[in-house]
Amino acid sequence: MIPEDEPSSPVCYMAEADDVYMGFAGRDELLKSLDELLEAERAGAKVALASSRMPATRAYTALMRTIWADEARWCAMLAEQIGRLEATPSHQTGAFREKALAIADPFDRLAFLNRGQAWVVRKLEEMLPRVRDEQLHGVLKDMLESHRRNIRSAADLLHTENAAC
Numbered sequence: 001m002i003p004e005d006e007p008s009s010p011v012c013y014m015a016e017a018d019d020v021y022m023g024f025a026g027r028d029e030l031l032k033s034l035d036e037l038l039e040a041e042r043a044g045a046k047v048a049l050a051s052s053r054m055p056a057t058r059a060y061t062a063l064m065r066t067i068w069a070d071e072a073r074w075c076a077m078l079a080e081q082i083g084r085l086e087a088t089p090s091h092q093t094g095a096f097r098e099k100a101l102a103i104a105d106p107f108d109r110l111a112f113l114n115r116g117q118a119w120v121v122r123k124l125e126e127m128l129p130r131v132r133d134e135q136l137h138g139v140l141k142d143m144l145e146s147h148r149r150n151i152r153s154a155a156d157l158l159h160t161e162n163a164a165c
Helices: 011-016 027-052 058-084 096-101 106-130 134-164
Strands: none
Touching (some): 027 058, 027 106, 058 134, 096 106
């Protein structure tokens, strides 16, 4: 029998507790979220690349190239992190790609792309508090900040274009 003044789960064992027990996402949940983000980023990269080739303003083209480079970088990071978790990254591209490419006007497409970027931000904001792995948490936080910057840049360009009309 354990005396009343002796804890039954010593604090020193807390670091050894399972992630799920501690309220963090387990490996399967992390992998599912990372694959979902990878598919979305792959779609975003393809949309940004195709959009950078559309006839539009120099500012639009420059922004699309910046977004494309960021999306490609995050695709590589996500695939690397999935591999680090000893899984195989998805090779799928999110349905967002087809929807975005169906939009002919460059600035309407940019507004749609910005909504996609906002979706990624929401997913990351939901996910980050549940990521215990410090390395993964760090790169996902960087990804979040990058998407926030791109959203602001796109919103600024859309505002400038709307003001010019």
